[in-house]
Every structure is written in C-alpha cells, then in structure tokens.
Amino acid sequence: MSENQFQKLVSSFSALPGIGKKSATRIGFHVLRMDESSFQTWLNGIKEARERLHFCEICGGLTEETICNICESPKRDESIVCVVEQPEDIFFIENTKEYFGKYHVLNGAISPLDGIGPDQLRIKSLMHRIEEGSIGEVLVATNPTLEGDATASYLSHLIKEKGIRVTRIAHGITIGGTIEYSDQYTLGKAIKSRLTL
Amino acid sequence: MSENQFQKLVSSFSALPGIGKKSATRIGFHVLRMDESSFQTWLNGIKEARERLHFCEICGGLTEETICNICESPKRDESIVCVVEQPEDIFFIENTKEYFGKYHVLNGAISPLDGIGPDQLRIKSLMHRIEEGSIGEVLVATNPTLEGDATASYLSHLIKEKGIRVTRIAHGITIGGTIEYSDQYTLGKAIKSRLTL
Structure with missing residues (x-):
C-alpha cells in the first residue's frame, strides 16, 4: 500500500x-x-x-446569468422575500412547490464566535431591496440553530422598524415523525407554536 | 436557479x-x-x-511502484495469502493489525448475472503464485454475500486440489453487538461456526 x-x-x-x-x-x-x-x-x-455558474447579483442564488430566473420572473410574487442562509436552501424550498415569492441569500448567519457579524452577511443589500418599496413581507427561513435564530431575531428588529411584516418558518414535529422520538426542544417549540383548529 | x-x-x-x-x-x-x-x-x-498510484503487478493492491511494499517486504509471512475482492479491502485488513501475510486482489467476485466469471477475475495469477510452491494457506476474505460466498466456494475447490489449506474469515455477531439486534442469517452463521472454549 x-x-x-x-x-x-x-x-x-x-x-x-x-x-x-x-x-x-x-x-x-x-x-x-x-x-x-x-x-x-x-x-x-x-x-x-x-x-x-455564478451567484445572482440581486438575490445571491445560483445562476448562469447575471440575474437569476426567479429574480427575473414576472410570475413570482414580488411582495414577499424569503431570506435564507445559503444558496442551496433556495433549492430545497423550491422543491416543496409551496413558495412563489422571491429570495435573498445571506451567505451565512450571525456567529460572533466565528467573527461573523451583520456586516459579513448580505444584509445591506436586503435592506436596499426593502427600501425600494414593493416588499410587504419578509419570511425568515434561517436554520433553527443558535446562529440562525440570532440572525432571525436581528433581522426581525431591523425590518419591523420599516413597518414591514416579518414571518419565520414553523418549527415542530416532522411529518411522519412521532412525539416519542422528537427531541425535547422541537416538542417544546411545537407546543408553543400550536395552531387553533 | x-x-x-x-x-x-x-x-x-x-x-x-x-x-x-x-x-x-x-x-x-x-x-x-x-x-x-x-x-x-x-x-x-x-x-x-x-x-x-498503480496496482501492484503481483497482488493487485495499491502502490506507487511496480511491486507494492507488502509483496516486497521480507518481514511478511510468505506462506499465507489473503484473497480479497477489492484493493481497498487490503487497507481495512491492514488496519486491524492482525494479519502479517501476503495478499491477492481478485478485482471482484463471481457474479453470473453481471457476466463476471472466474476468467474476469485475477484467479489465474493467484494459481500461478500458488504453483510457485511457498504458499501453505489461502485465507479467503471475500465478502459474506452471494457473490463472495460463491467465489470462496469456487476457490476452495480449486486450491484444495493442489493440497493447500484453504480458510475463510469468520462471520458472526459483531464485537459490541447484541444477539437481539443481529439478523437471523448472521446469528445462524455464528451458531454453526461456534468455537469450543
């Protein structure tokens, strides 16, 4: 050998x-x-x-052009922007076929221990897009981790100041999963985020 | 995207x-x-x-030279040859530090459905090595699959005819495993291959 x-x-x-x-x-x-x-x-x-392949100048998603298909498409709802940590997250969300708005990639999440603050992320360009006036809702789809939650909380304060609605994707029991095998944090979150039937 | x-x-x-x-x-x-x-x-x-990187002209294992370190080493026991399906298997067996003989790579296992018969494998070169006379035992370490077992059985007949001892690595309950979680075939094999204490 x-x-x-x-x-x-x-x-x-x-x-x-x-x-x-x-x-x-x-x-x-x-x-x-x-x-x-x-x-x-x-x-x-x-x-x-x-x-x-390059990253779209507007949303930061993957494209062969300067601007990606989703940003260019007149069929996508311009009034909602989904904020994700990584370009691949767009891919996974598109696969659900449940979202028809635009995207914005942060290229990471706030993580002081790794030296990543708001200035290292694509937050300024997000705020510019919001200031242009056509966005009514920002759906924050960062991961349910310490960093992702901190980023969501930071963005929420910043965007609400502009009078824009901020939403967060739901966290709870996975479809097909059981209460028995859910971890305590997920189960706790699922109870706090309970919906009226 | x-x-x-x-x-x-x-x-x-x-x-x-x-x-x-x-x-x-x-x-x-x-x-x-x-x-x-x-x-x-x-x-x-x-x-x-x-x-x-190339494959050794003698054993078929990985080497940067024409002949690999193990084939060249005078410290390795020349009287035993371990037969494996793939060159990477040598790697995993060496990691155990329990084997000090030589190797021979077949580059596959007999699988009639995939059109792989004895002629497609490095069996002729194995028989040549055996005919040279210094080998006293062939340890067959093909996988415990249909193909690996068929290959072991084929080799066993062929090599025993030459009056050489043929052995097969043991199959049984994994170390750290439990009887409860062993599959029925492994458990059956472990019972059939029981050792006297």
Whole structure:
C-alpha cells in the first residue's frame, strides 16, 4: 500500500462536506479505477460548472446569468422575500412547490464566535431591496440553530422598524415523525407554536 | 436557479459511491464556493494521485511502484495469502493489525448475472503464485454475500486440489453487538461456526 499519496487522495474527498474517512476511501478507489476518458469527462463537468455558474447579483442564488430566473420572473410574487442562509436552501424550498415569492441569500448567519457579524452577511443589500418599496413581507427561513435564530431575531428588529411584516418558518414535529422520538426542544417549540383548529 | 448546469454538477458527485442526491448538492455548492487556488489545489491532488498510484503487478493492491511494499517486504509471512475482492479491502485488513501475510486482489467476485466469471477475475495469477510452491494457506476474505460466498466456494475447490489449506474469515455477531439486534442469517452463521472454549 502506498499510504502517503493515497492518504492525500482520501483527504481531498474527506474535505468535502458530509464525507467521512471510510466514504472518502471508497471514493478514492473509485476515482483511481475510472478509465482516463471517464475521468476527464468527470473533471471537465466540474470545471465547466464552476466556470458557468455564478451567484445572482440581486438575490445571491445560483445562476448562469447575471440575474437569476426567479429574480427575473414576472410570475413570482414580488411582495414577499424569503431570506435564507445559503444558496442551496433556495433549492430545497423550491422543491416543496409551496413558495412563489422571491429570495435573498445571506451567505451565512450571525456567529460572533466565528467573527461573523451583520456586516459579513448580505444584509445591506436586503435592506436596499426593502427600501425600494414593493416588499410587504419578509419570511425568515434561517436554520433553527443558535446562529440562525440570532440572525432571525436581528433581522426581525431591523425590518419591523420599516413597518414591514416579518414571518419565520414553523418549527415542530416532522411529518411522519412521532412525539416519542422528537427531541425535547422541537416538542417544546411545537407546543408553543400550536395552531387553533 | 440554473437547474441544468447545476444538475450536471450534482450528477458528477452523485455518481461517486455512497453519495446521495442531497449530499451531492451540498458538495456541489461547496465546490462552487471554493476560491480558484483552493479548487486548483484540490483538482491537482486528485490528478496527481491518479498519475502516481498503480496496482501492484503481483497482488493487485495499491502502490506507487511496480511491486507494492507488502509483496516486497521480507518481514511478511510468505506462506499465507489473503484473497480479497477489492484493493481497498487490503487497507481495512491492514488496519486491524492482525494479519502479517501476503495478499491477492481478485478485482471482484463471481457474479453470473453481471457476466463476471472466474476468467474476469485475477484467479489465474493467484494459481500461478500458488504453483510457485511457498504458499501453505489461502485465507479467503471475500465478502459474506452471494457473490463472495460463491467465489470462496469456487476457490476452495480449486486450491484444495493442489493440497493447500484453504480458510475463510469468520462471520458472526459483531464485537459490541447484541444477539437481539443481529439478523437471523448472521446469528445462524455464528451458531454453526461456534468455537469450543
């Protein structure tokens, strides 16, 4: 076994999000076994994606153009903006087919320990969009983490001052989940956020 | 969102073993967010590994040379050869620090449905090594699957004819596991393979 060179290959893959050492080892061998033309096709696909894809100048979402389809679309409701931490969150929300407004990507969440304050996030550009006057509701879809909640709370104060409605996505028992297997925080949140039937 | 180009990028990663669509999406965004120099370093690491790493001419394991460290090492017991399906299996067995013999990689297992018979595997080169005369035991460490068991059984007949001892790694309850949570086949095997204390 050639530990050194192979360890470097494994590290290349274990540096990717969600890939542990064992998965990275399997992927490493898979890549070593690819024939040269499959490998080149694979590599070029990744390179081409990096060259062609950009982040939308308005919302910060993914696009091949300067402005993304959602920002350009006259069919999307301009009166509501959904604020998310990462561009991929747009992807997951679009998959639900339950949201028809516009988006705004923060590129992170407030995290003083990591040196990320409001100025490191795309908050100024959000406020500019709000000041333009057509937005009536800001739906804050940051994650239900310490950082995501802090960001939601910060944005809420800032936006309410402008007389705009601020909403937050609901947190509660997952669909198909059970009360027994919900953690205490989620269950507590689900009780506090109870709806009248 | 630019679905098409991004879908291609996601496909590049979901084509890797053990990566689902959601992981591939997260990895795709991670790669898009890398700055150019980190991306080039990442890419070159993978390319360099593919250029430098080969499969050993004797055992089929991973090496930067023509013959691997294990095949060349005079410290490894030449009288026992461990037969594995894939080169990565050597890696996992070496990690146990319980085996000090040589290896032989088959590059697969017998699977008639996939058109893989004995001729598609590195069995001839194994038999050549056995005919050289210094091997006294062949430890078959193919997986406990239909294909791995069929391969073990095929090899066992072939090698026993030469008067060589053939052994198979034990299958049973995992260390730290419980009888309650073992599947019926593993438990059955553990009973059949019981050892006298």
